[in-house]
Structures are given as C-alpha cells and as structure tokens.
Amino acid sequence: MNEPEALILGIDCGGTHLRMVLVNSEYQVIAARVYKTQETLKGMDPVAELANCIRHYLHRNLPEGSKLEAIAAGFPSMVAADRQTIIDTTFIPSLQNINVCKGLSEFNVPVFVDRDVNMLLRYDAKRLELDPSNAWLGCYIGTGLGCALAVDGKILAGRHGVAGELGHIPARTGLHCGCGNDGCIETKTAGNTLTGIISAEYGPDEPIDQAFARHGSEPFMREWLDYLAQAIATAINLLDPTAVVIGGGVPQMTDFPKDDLMDRILRMTRKPVPADDLTLLYPPVKADDGIIGAAIYARQHR
Numbered sequence: 001m002n003e004p005e006a007l008i009l010g011i012d013c014g015g016t017h018l019r020m021v022l023v024n025s026e027y028q029v030i031a032a033r034v035y036k037t038q039e040t041l042k043g044m045d046p047v048a049e050l051a052n053c054i055r056h057y058l059h060r061n062l063p064e065g066s067k068l069e070a071i072a073a074g075f076p077s078m079v080a081a082d083r084q085t086i087i088d089t090t091f092i093p094s095l096q097n098i099n100v101c102k103g104l105s106e107f108n109v110p111v112f113v114d115r116d117v118n119m120l121l122r123y124d125a126k127r128l129e130l131d132p133s134n135a136w137l138g139c140y141i142g143t144g145l146g147c148a149l150a151v152d153g154k155i156l157a158g159r160h161g162v163a164g165e166l167g168h169i170p171a172r173t174g175l176h177c178g179c180g181n182d183g184c185i186e187t188k189t190a191g192n193t194l195t196g197i198i199s200a201e202y203g204p205d206e207p208i209d210q211a212f213a214r215h216g217s218e219p220f221m222r223e224w225l226d227y228l229a230q231a232i233a234t235a236i237n238l239l240d241p242t243a244v245v246i247g248g249g250v251p252q253m254t255d256f257p258k259d260d261l262m263d264r265i266l267r268m269t270r271k272p273v274p275a276d277d278l279t280l281l282y283p284p285v286k287a288d289d290g291i292i293g294a295a296i297y298a299r300q301h302r
C-alpha cells in the first residue's frame with residue numbers, strides 16, 4: 001500500500017481576505033479557498049473561529065489517501081519571539097495577544113506562525129535562489145510598508161520577534177501613525193497613503209491601480225516615492241544586502257516608476273558601495289506566494 005501523501009495546510013491572513021491552500025512536497029498548491037477575514041475571525045475567540053474554518057476546509061478539501069503534515073500561517077501582525085503568539089495586528093482588532101499554536105492544537109500536527117512578510121521573503125529567496133551567505137532585504141509595499149530581513153540565510157526575528165519594522169522608522173512626516181508614534185515613514189509611503197491621497201484629490205471612484213499611469217508626474221507622487229526611497233535606502237545602508245526584493249501589490253501597478261525609484265535610492269545610498277553594485281529585484285506576485293513561503297518554513301522546521 002502506498003504511503004499517504006503528506007500535505008501542509010498554508011494560511012495567508014490578510015486584512016480583507018484569509019486564504020487557505022494545501023501544499024504538497026513539490027510546493028504545488030491544491031484547493032485554494034478564500035474567506036472574509038473579519039467574518040472568519042469575529043467574536044471573543046478568533047482562533048476558535050479559525051479552527052472551525054480549518055475543520056470545514058479540511059473536511060471538504062483534504063484528498064482521500066493524503067494526510068495533514070503541518071499547519072503554517074502568515075499574519076500581517078507583530079509575532080512574538082516564541083513564534084506562536086500574535087502580539088498585535090493593525091488592521092484586525094480581534095488578533096491581539098493570542099497563542100495561535102495552542103488554539104489549533106486539536107489538529108495534532110505542528111503549527112508554524114510568522115509575520116506574512118517573513119513568509120514572502122522565504123519564498124522569494126527560494127525562487128530567486130538568493131545566496132544564503134549574506135543578507136537579504138525584502139520590501140513589500142501593499143496596504144502598509146512591510147519588510148523582512150535575513151542574515152546568513154536565516155530570517156532575522158530580533159529579541160522580541162518584531163525585527164524589520166521598516167515602516168516605523170522616524171521620518172518627521174508630521175502625521176500620526178497607527179502604531180501610536182508620530183512621524184513614522186509609513187504615514188507617507190504605504191499603499192493606503194496613496195489610496196487616501198488619490199481618493200481625496202480625485203474622488204473615491206478614481207482607480208487606484210492606475211495611480212502611477214495617470215498621476216505619476218504629480219508632486220504628491222514624487223513625494224510618496226521619495227519617502228519610499230528613503231525607507232529602502234536606510235535598510236540598504238544598514239544591511240548591505242546581496243539582494244533587495246521589491247514585492248507587494250503596489251509595485252505591480254501599471255507604470256510603477258522602477259527607474260525613478262532606483263535613482264532616488266541611489267542618491268541616498270552610501271558610495272562607493274553598496275551604491276555601485278545594487279540590484280532591485282521585482283519578482284512576479286501571485287496570491288499563493290506567502291503560503292508557499294509558509295510551507296517552506298514548516299518543512300525547514302519539521
């Protein structure tokens with residue numbers, strides 16, 4: 001009799017959608033399902049709600065003759081150094097101070113939890129075959145400005161688990177940040193900053209995915225790009241990375257100004273190096289990237 005195929009359940013929790021996918025040993029994905037995050041994680045015990053959702057998903061989608069090997073989940077959250085507990089989640093009020101691994105213990109498989117951007121960088125490092133002997137920097141520009149760092153092929157977690165909060169470097173922007181501090185650079189350069197400006201200037205029906213194509217030369221856009229360059233150049237000057245991955249939905253928009261961003265980063269990067277030898281990588285973005293990264297994380301730690 002054949003051994004049952006071992007599958008990892010990957011979960012990617014975003015502010016709007018929660019995605020579940022089964023991943024096989026070749027990192028192929030099976031049975032993608034999308035749920036509404038706020039509905040799925042509602043109530044006083046969001047992890048119990050998540051467990052319910054997983055139970056239903058597995059009942060309907062786990063193929064006969066296969067078995068669950070692990071659960072691996074990425075959250076847009078501060079994750080504690082124990083890599084089990086979510087400390088805080090900006091866009092999902094229910095996800096605060098919750099031990100996800102304990103909450104999912106009924107499935108009797110190892111549960112792996114990390115920041116969503118760390119999962120993305122794991123996948124990007126694998127598909128781009130990044131050299132593990134040095135540092136990697138991943139900047140993921142979506143609703144917020146996400147960042148993941150790796151040193152010697154290992155994701156840098158930091159003492160409390162929250163290293164890589166690039167969006168919260170102080171930049172005297174004059175704006176209050178969702179984290180409680182004033183002047184974080186994310187207040188001027190995240191995707192939702194762009195959405196806010198476009199909506200205020202042109203009305204709520206203006207298509208955000210055409211922001212660069214229609215408004216790329218306007219002063220507000222140049223300011224947005226300049227703050228982004230400042231954030232990325234700061235991380236480059238600290239890390240001297242072998243690779244800089246630029247991901248997330250915003251750089252995928254029509255006419256995203258890659259050359260202009262590079263020029264601005266180079267103006268702020270230390271000479272002669274790393275400025276003389278800098279490459280920004282823009283790998284294609286797909287819905288399951290973070291989930292495959294989560295499966296890689298689970299396999300590395302099994």
Ligand SMILES: [Zn+2]
Nearest residue numbers: 168177179184
């Ligand atoms: Zn902040």
